[in-house]
Amino acid sequence: MARQMFTVRDVLYMYSDARTAYDRFVGIGSNPEQARNAVALLVWLDQCNVRAIQHLPGLSPTAVSLVAAEANSVLDCLRGPEPVVPAIPLISALCKDGDVDPRFFTFHQDLVVRGVADILDGVGSLIFNNHLNKMLRRYQTGLVGNPPELMAAYSCLSVAVPEDCRSMFITFSRGAPIDREEIFDYFRQKWGDCVVRVLMEKTAGGSQPMYGRIIFRSEAFVQLVLNGERLVKISIRHRQIWLRKYVPRPAATQNQN
Structure with a gap:
């Protein structure tokens, strides 16, 4: 049929x-x-x-x-x-x-x-x-x-978008260290398999990273995190992180891993 x-x-x-x-x-x-x-x-x-x-x-x-x-x-x-x-x-x-x-x-x-x-x-x-x-x-x-x-024929398949369009820039509070696995687990436990990877600032001498980047599987997850706001704050184990839409910056991109 x-x-x-x-x-x-x-x-x-x-x-x-x-x-x-x-x-x-x-x-x-x-x-x-x-x-x-x-x-x-x-x-x-x-x-x-x-x-x-x-x-x-x-x-x-x-x-x-x-x-x-x-x-x-x-x-x-x-x-x-x-x-x-x-x-x-x-x-x-x-x-x-x-x-x-x-x-x-x-x-x-x-x-x-x-x-x-x-x-x-x-x-x-x-x-x-x-x-x-x-x-x-x-x-x-x-x-x-x-x-x-x-x-035109409608296709129900989602259009793939570049990583930059489905990424969020994250910053942390000084003195409240948090690692990438905790950020990954936070969203995975709440929303399932929605994060591709988490990048963190490269540091030297054991210094705490102050910023990072979350790459989601879909741009829609970025929209749902922000929900119309420019900047949102969430708490992971009583430590605060701030999230906003990622805007590519060559210097920052080269200083993450």
Whole structure:
């Protein structure tokens, strides 16, 4: 039996609720990256039969703002070192059965993060593509022709991106040493197999490294760590590290191993 092929246009229509949710989140002032992450979370929940996203078009701006805040509380608990049960009363109320247990997010962080990352790396490339969505609205009737971009076959395979695009620069507090294995284990225990490797500053004479670099398997993990922030802080065994998106610097690159 031949496998059904979907066009970009087909997929955009299938995820029209997700695009509407994204536009509404941005419309109430949400940071675009936070809006993307929140929508990806809601899409993943929808695929798990927690169907809250379909109600977004009919909600008031105040209710939309509350849904965005609840989704971000889930994303924050996924990043934090200690499991904190998020409060999501409105998302729960929007679901048919109203039985979403917030504890699921804290006890199954790896499952949730991998699911959301797959959305961001996969169909999210269409959902959050402003150019394609503007084109879809322009040619939505299909009566005036369909541009090749919309009629192209959709591939569900994620596009590989360079290491620099899926890396984070990390800095440490002086006097609170931390090694690469601890950083690696922190993310592996929370999010599963998400880190390729951790690089640390080369030092001499036993000096403590003051910076390093984490290379994730996917750019989506970087987006989920930052969630719209320029700089975030996490605690590993009561020692703080700061993370931000990696910007290649030849001198720093040569001084890591």
